Amino acid sequence: MAALTISNLRKSFGTFDALKDISISVTDGEFICLLGGSGCGKTTILRLIAGLETHDDGQILLGSDDLTAIPCHKRNIGMVFQSLALFPHLNVGDNVAYGMRLAGFPAAKITSEVSRLLNLVGLSGLMDRSVAALSGGQQQRVAIARALALQPQVFLMDEPFSALDAALRDQMQEEIKRIQRDLGITTFFVTHDQREAMALADRIVVMNDGKIEQAASPEELYTRPATRFVAEFIGxxxxxxxxxxxxxxxxxxxxxxxxxxxxxxxxxxxxxxxxxxxxxxxxxxxxxxxxxxxxxxxxxxxxxxxxxxxxxxxxxxxxxx
Ligand SMILES: Nc1ncnc2c1ncn2[C@@H]1O[C@H](COP(=O)(O)OP(=O)(O)OP(=O)(O)O)[C@@H](O)[C@H]1O
Ligand SMILES: [Mg+2]
Missing domain, CATH: 2.40.50.140 (Nucleic acid-binding proteins)
Known part of the structure; x- marks a missing residue:
């Protein structure tokens, strides 16, 4: 685990400035929600942290290491995106084991890790089930277990529950909060739902048009929004x-x-x-x-x-x- 320091990050696509001078200091084990409307740059921040996109300017430090100098596949970062991208031809256990196999873990270690992770996300016993035969919430849990398999230092989630119905969404929010607390893992969670952000975050970063409007605890944001945009956005x-x-x-x-x-x-x-x-x-x-x-x-x-x-x-x- 580690602290993450983002300073003066900028990213343009052609002439469009998607991120304009983003700075956030995240403490070790903190749960950050990036909150904002469509197109404000939330996913772009995650893609830059993951190394799926290169930044134009600024710095991302993990501990004291400059993350941007480390290629994507060498950054130890777990990701869950809205489209789960589970491997449909593999069963639950093989989906979770995938990254560990690629990394050359010994078979016995993989077996014990897979059962530890499935236990963590409440799916023990479903190791041999085809992922096509799982409910939406169960598939979400497989994606979370798979993302956590290599014990990442940072955990990124991009609107992971937006396809779930309200009751399942509430349940998954509680689960992810418990898992995050148990592991103490530094987490970025993207949402455009202010209630979800309030329920999950240690700190909410409200974004608008490629900029940060306010970064504060849910309580502070609710009682003391810094700008009209934040006041309106959080209702x-x-x-x-x-x-x-x-x-x-x-x-x-x-x-x-x-x-x-x-x-x-x-x-x-x-x-x-x-x-x-x-x-x-x-x-x-x-x-x-x-x-x-x-x-x-x-x-x-x-x-x-x-x-x-x-x-x-x-x-x-x-x-x-
Ligand atoms: N590869 C790309 N090429 C061109 N423009 C892009 C690219 N990726 C993102 N953008 C633009 O950058 C802006 C920010 O995109 P981003 O995906 O970060 O938004 P977002 O906050 O995640 O939105 P949403 O809530 O809809 O997912 C958008 O205007 C988007 O159209
Ligand atoms: Mg997005």
Whole structure:
């Protein structure tokens, strides 16, 4: 395992700048999620770390070694991509053993490693099964076991669960978190799903158009997004414009409604109950604000009611333009 330091990384395809000055310092054993919309450069970062693509400028250090000087097949990096690329003609055990055979491991060592890895991903007993006869989640586990077979120093996953249904996806997220923690392996996980990133990451790197918008813990990102892009991307619904001042962001659950008193005046346009939560839309000036509270915890209002909207100062923060 090792720390990974990416400094001032740049990559262009023709005249298109896919990565513009990317710097991230990742500590040994850290779980990083790269989060961002389609085309922002997430896969390109993984491909540069893996050596499948060459960078134009900057540096990637693994520990103190310059990774970019090491050819792809000599970098000890495990990868799981969205399209699994399992070998369909090989059974589960042979898929996992593939890299170890290429590397010339002794047969007895391969047998014990394969059973250790299948145990790790919860597939012991399926060693002789054809991969075509596995469910989507099981195939995903084979791909993870295969990627971890050579005890890589860095583990890269590119939207590995995007083809799975919601329940299986939740289960695989818990599994991958457990495996990553057990192995203490430095991990990059790409997703465009902010909930998935929040569930998995020690630190989330939010990307936009080839640049990093913010790198922070899930908690910090949720409570203190640094830019409007991050605030919108992670679903903060209220960005309130103010004359001559920076706009502020406030989460729906921080808004407090009263029939009178301090605040800004608004009108309730919609309200609906979703399980234990009551959600409202309030028209304030030309803008719609979203408010939510535990049903029954606040004053009740009818649709069309005039209300005063306020929030605790510490729950609102200014956003640079
Ligand atoms: N080999 C290539 N040749 C030309 N352009 C490329 C190449 N690879 C990637 N790009 C471009 O670089 C940009 C970043 O691509 P990348 O695959 O890293 O995006 P991404 O963030 O992984 O997106 P997605 O969420 O859709 O997978 C995109 O605009 C893409 O079209
Ligand atoms: Mg991608």
């Amino acid at each position: 903060i619904n209220n960005i309130i414009a103010r004359d001559g001042q920076m706009p502020i962001a406030v989460r729906p659950e921080a808004l407090v409604l009263g029939a009178s008193g301090d605040g800004i005046s608004g009108k309730i346009m919609r309200q609906r109950r979703l399980g234990a939560l009551l959600e409202r839309e309030i028209k304030v000036g030309g803008q719609t604000l979203f408010q939510s509270e535990i049903a029954g915890s606040g004053v009740s209002f009818d649709i069309g009611a005039e209300v005063m909207v306020s929030w605790p100062d510490e729950k609102a923060w200014a956003l640079p333009a």
